[in-house]
Amino acid sequence: MKAIYALYPDGQSAQQGVNRLRQAGIADADITILSGQPIEEHEFGERDKATWMWWIACGGGLIGMAIAFGLAWVSEMSWPINVGGLPTFAWWPNLIIIFELTMLGAIIATVITLIVTARLGRGGGALYDPAVSDGKILVGVENPAEARMDALAQALGAPPGAEVRRI
Amino acid sequence: MSQVPHAAPPPERLTADLLRPVLFTSWRFYVLALVPGIFVVAGLVSWLSQMFFGFGISGIRWPVYWGFYVTNFVFWIGISHAGTLISAILRLVNAGWRRPVTRCAEVITVFALMIGAMFPLIHLGRPWLAFWLIPYPSERLIWPNFRSPLVWDFFAINTYLTGSLLFLFLPMIPDFAVVRDRTTGLRHRIYRVLALGWRGTPKQWHRLETAMQIMAIAIIPVAVSVHTIVSFDFSMAPVPMWQTTIFGPYFVAGAIFSGIAALLIAMAALRRFLHLEDYLLPIHFENLGKLLLVMALLWGYFVFNERLVTYYGNGPAEMAVFWQTQREAYSPLFWTMVLGNFVLPLILMGIRPFRTITGCVIASIGVVIGMWLERYLIIVPSLGHKYLPYSYGSYAPQPVEIVITVATFAAMTLLYVLFAKTVPIISIWELKGGGHGAASVAPAVPELGPSAGHEGRS
Numbered sequence: 299m300k301a302i303y304a305l306y307p308d309g310q311s312a313q314q315g316v317n318r319l320r321q322a323g324i325a326d327a328d329i330t331i332l333s334g335q336p337i338e339e340h341e342f343g344e345r346d347k348a349t350w351m352w353w354i355a356c357g358g359g360l361i362g363m364a365i366a367f368g369l370a371w372v373s374e375m376s377w378p379i380n381v382g383g384l385p386t387f388a389w390w391p392n393l394i395i396i397f398e399l400t401m402l403g404a405i406i407a408t409v410i411t412l413i414v415t416a417r418l419g420r421g422g423g424a425l426y427d428p429a430v431s432d433g434k435i436l437v438g439v440e441n442p443a444e445a446r447m448d449a450l451a452q453a454l455g456a457p458p459g460a461e462v463r464r465i
Numbered sequence: 466m467s468q469v470p471h472a473a474p475p476p477e478r479l480t481a482d483l484l485r486p487v488l489f490t491s492w493r494f495y496v497l498a499l500v501p502g503i504f505v506v507a508g509l510v511s512w513l514s515q516m517f518f519g520f521g522i523s524g525i526r527w528p529v530y531w532g533f534y535v536t537n538f539v540f541w542i543g544i545s546h547a548g549t550l551i552s553a554i555l556r557l558v559n560a561g562w563r564r565p566v567t568r569c570a571e572v573i574t575v576f577a578l579m580i581g582a583m584f585p586l587i588h589l590g591r592p593w594l595a596f597w598l599i600p601y602p603s604e605r606l607i608w609p610n611f612r613s614p615l616v617w618d619f620f621a622i623n624t625y626l627t628g629s630l631l632f633l634f635l636p637m638i639p640d641f642a643v644v645r646d647r648t649t650g651l652r653h654r655i656y657r658v659l660a661l662g663w664r665g666t667p668k669q670w671h672r673l674e675t676a677m678q679i680m681a682i683a684i685i686p687v688a689v690s691v692h693t694i695v696s697f698d699f700s701m702a703p704v705p706m707w708q709t710t711i712f713g714p715y716f717v718a719g720a721i722f723s724g725i726a727a728l729l730i731a732m733a734a735l736r737r738f739l740h741l742e743d744y745l746l747p748i749h750f751e752n753l754g755k756l757l758l759v760m761a762l763l764w765g766y767f768v769f770n771e772r773l774v775t776y777y778g779n780g781p782a783e784m785a786v787f788w789q790t791q792r793e794a795y796s797p798l799f800w801t802m803v804l805g806n807f808v809l810p811l812i813l814m815g816i817r818p819f820r821t822i823t824g825c826v827i828a829s830i831g832v833v834i835g836m837w838l839e840r841y842l843i844i845v846p847s848l849g850h851k852y853l854p855y856s857y858g859s860y861a862p863q864p865v866e867i868v869i870t871v872a873t874f875a876a877m878t879l880l881y882v883l884f885a886k887t888v889p890i891i892s893i894w895e896l897k898g899g900g901h902g903a904a905s906v907a908p909a910v911p912e913l914g915p916s917a918g919h920e921g922r923s
Contacts (some may be wrong), residue, residue, distance in 0.1 A: 333667075333670070334639070334894060335665075335670075335894045335898040336894075343670075346671060349671065351675045369600060374612075377608050379612075381610060384612055391612040394617045395616075398624040398687070408683075409635070415668070415672050416669040417669075418662060418669075431642060
């Protein structure tokens with residue numbers, strides 16, 4: 299993979315780097331931003347915020363609820379036992395099982411959504427620099443056109459404290 | 466509460482400080498691992514001997530079929546409420562001071578649940594038959610009885626354990642990436658796998674934070690349900706002083722109470738042994754100490770309710786248990802429990818000069834002992850004095866039970882030491898996120914008592 303990027307000491311200069319890349323004609327989707335912590339006080343940190351995760355969690359909860367209901371129904375009807383005169387399929391005690399599996403479904407759906415949408419567990423090859431974990435903010439472009447390298451280096455290097463690198 | 470700025474250590478020092486225990490190993494680690502390790506081995510040998518010689522070597526016999534093992538089960542499930550529940554509540558209310566505390570707390574939950582969940586297996590006598598509790602279509606089509614509180618325990622504890630493990634693991638991913646970037650060789654490869662390819666894109670941060678919010682919302686009712694269901698193990702049975710509607714909230718309050726106490730002890734130990742004085746500040750102990758005080762009052766309120774209603778009802782079976790605990794055979798344990806759970810925290814956490822780190826630790830040790838005794842006093846006197854005198858009996862714990870009980874405390878210590886050696890015990894990214902580039906804000910504690918000066922900064 300070929301890439302050009304800059305490491306910035308703080309969010310403000312990283313924001314300037316992003317703005318200059320935009321001015322240089324790079325689309326937002328082609329700008330890579332990496333940081334060692336969530337950055338919320340700058341515009342670039344607000345990228346990709348919209349998510350369906352809440353709804354997917356609700357869906358997972360519904361699936362868990364359906365599984366719990368089915369499990370309780372099948373097991374109690376398959377082997378009917380008289381427990382203190384309760385009905386074979388007794389709602390009150392079954393609500394406990396249904397509640398637990400509903401929550402478990404929501405939790406598992408949330409984690410799966412996180413793994414899939416945040417692209418966790420994928421192989422390497424993407425732009426990264428260990429300096430990010432030291433607190434630097436990386437702004438760069440992956441696989442840029444060779445003819446634009448100098449213009450991009452100029453744009454990325456303009457903000458204060460920028461350290462431009464190429465791979 | 467007023468707010469004053471607290472100068473957070475610079476990010477470079479913060480990372481170095483929090484990674485030091487992971488990257489460097491001192492002789493202290495081996496000592497801290499070896500001593501509890503010996504007790505854990507002794508506990509395992511005792512358990513094996515119980516399997517080999519049979520359950521007769523324990524003190525559990527008619528009519529007291531639940532002794533130390535079920536006491537430990539309820540106690541450890543209660544301790545597990547330290548972490549995930551407290552952490553989830555603090556996350557949802559966005560309490561800034563939670564950042565150094567959450568992971569220390571979440572780890573307690575996971576390990577305490579693992580230890581607690583072992584006791585039904587130990588209590589089974591034949592642990593290899595434990596799978597009978599799992600609902601699966603066996604060849605005889607025999608399913609577990611879904612109307613039994615023991616099966617509810619199975620679902621509740623496994624849901625809570627799964628949720629707590631994930632709740633602990635997800636925010637560790639960015640920290641695994643930090644360790645990955647600073648290690649080489651085999652260790653680098655292990656942390657690379659654990660980091661799941663984390664890079665730190667805005668999308669990854671947003672998804673992680675949203676996931677943590679959802680999980681915090683989901684885990685709070687699950688945590689409450691777990692100890693309510695553990696209380697159902699008792700309150701669903703026609704045994705004197707068990708069949709009461711107050712048991713659900715009483716158990717939940719007690720669990721949070723003992724959980725906070727365990728968290729305070731763990732934090733004080735981490736602060737001392739890992740030199741985290743700049744991160745686990747007196748303010749954290751002060752805030753959790755206040756919470757401990759509130760829970761002590763709540764505990765006292767529940768005990769008063771339970772006792773008064775029993776006393777006023779004047780049922781012969783209930784009163785037999787009542788007097789057994791209050792002024793007969795079990796009274797030393799009962800009043801020790803009251804001292805540890807109520808008097809001690811009320812004095813040490815209620816009077817401000819005593820609300821120091823040392824004061825918090827002393828009160829917490831009292832609460833942990835008191836809460837263990839509470840579980841014991843719920844179980845043993847009631848089972849020994851049921852409705853008809855022919856079923857009266859007593860219980861004397863045998864060496865195998867005592868060794869296994871001690872071993873569980875050692876196991877908790879050992880697991881905690883090993884965890885602190887392999888994972889940054891304070892979340893690096895959350896701490897940086899709370900104070901990076903500016904002074905973080907910590908609530909003011911102008912008077913922390915005489916020892917505050919040498920116990921840490923505020």
